[in-house]
Amino acid sequence: MKRYGKYIKPYKSAFIMGPILMLTEVLGEIMLPKLMSMIINYGVAEKDIGYILKIGLIMALVTVVMAAGGIGGAYFSAKASICMTSDLRQDLFGKVQDFSFKNIDDFSTGSLVTRLTNDIQQVQNVVMMGLRLMLRAPGMLVGALVMAFLMNGQLAVIILIVIPLLALSIGVILKTAFPRFEIMQKKLDTLNSGIQEALTNVRVIKSFVREDYENEKFQKKNKELKDSSLNAMKIVIATMPVMMLAMNITTLAVVWFGGNIIIAGNMPVGDLTAFTTYIVQILMSLMMLSIVFLQWSRAMASIKRINQVLDAEIDLTDQDAEKKDSEIETGKVEFRNVSFSYGGKEGSMVLENINFTAEPGTVTGIIGATGSGKSSLVQLIPRLYDVSAGEVLIDGINVKDYSLRHLRDKVGMVLQKNTLFSGTIEENLRWGNENASMEEIKEAAESAQADGFVTGFQNGYDTDIGQGGSNVSGGQKQRLCIARALLKNPKILILDDSTSAVDTATEAKIRQSFDTALKETTKIIIAQRINSVEHADQIIVLDNGKIIGKGTHNQLIESCEAYQEIYYSQKDREKEEEARA
Structure with missing residues (x-):
């Protein structure tokens, strides 16, 4: 919890003022029953209207001060909690921005959204409630206990019997609540992920007429969240009846024994009225504390999830970069014995032993079947992922030795999506x-x-x-x-199948513009159509993560069987389309 100190420090005055101002309410609540007993014992008993008015005026003044303190305390508590969690949310979002693709995959987008919104909100709620009740509930408990003992020590013993029993009940409730709240937040993650996926892909859903299927999926996730929420709320629901039962039993006991004391002439009627109020205040303070602890239990589940993000080890950083001040000058790209797996060295290799060089000002085409590793290859250049073996160099420097900002600032990338x-x-x-x-x-x-x-x-x-x-x-x-x-x-431009939706004439004009607008830039183009790369300075043919051909279009037509198959199959398809036209 030490890490949260930096979020509290800028708003220290609000964190202090909130609880202090709430103490004015406590002082008023402790004073009012005593003042009321004085009116009953002396004003009413002796029919002294002047005395009643005087004490009544004091009570009115105390009430006004209580209201002012309560408003001020609520304001500063809200300010402190909202500002603190706003800064926390900002840092959490900043951490997510530093995540590598692998980190994001580990959490899922829906889960990160929940942690940035709902989990932060739970922390905000408990801080706000805690500041309002931090001094108020204990202050009321102690103050009411002291006043009760001063009025009648015998009657006050009753509450000393009830408090341990209530504390034990609250402890059992909290122990049961924590895991249930954690499950509820996970179900909320799942629901948010489903909503995000459905809304993002709504056009696909409609085009395949899969609305009923998606509704059923959502209904299932929604029911799981509902059931887990109800399971958690059962604990919250159980808290109030337990507290009310304890309050009513204690009040009955006090009235019974207190009535006998009054009959015996050992206690004024006004004191019993005040004593009963103090008993209610003691039990109410315990109820407030139980609500705070219950809310804290839920917030702790959220804090645990927030800490998982803040503590996540980012597997792709530039902390060990040896040439952070270096910038890309020419954009020469070189792959040396590069192998790559999304699972790291333990996973199956997507790319194996890749070797090639792309010179500044040249065009390198990459072609191959779906799943051959084309997109994975180019994502290694700006370090969206790191190689599992070998090295990628730009201008003779390993990409790991550049700062991420300097590296990515000079690489222009149009992704497949x-x-x-x-x-x-x-x-x-x-x-x-x-x-x-x-x-x-x-x-x-x-x-x-x-x-x-x-x-x-x-x-x-x-x-x-x-x-x-x-x-x-x-x-x-x-x-x-x-x-x-x-x-x-950019010094390096990567186009990952990014002209697939434009006609060949427009694509040709785009390629021509590269010769003038990006004459000195290293251009790497992934394409499905051979006519998109046939004029490239070199073409790399990939199959199952391995280079099976490398050269110009004419060289590959003569030497690479896979390239020939792609080329002639596309030519035959073009002829068929022309014939149909």
């Missing part, structure tokens, strides 16, 4: 260069063959993009993503 963000087209393109002029933005869009359709929109570059680029076509999305990468003016 093109992603646009909510906002305007201009805002999306500025991801490549936030300081780019409008002229530079248009120039990049023209090179990517995107300017034509963008200017065709009513609002041009101010057109809003739906979440994930839902209101543009696949080909338009690809061209915008290419423009975004071009605007970065």
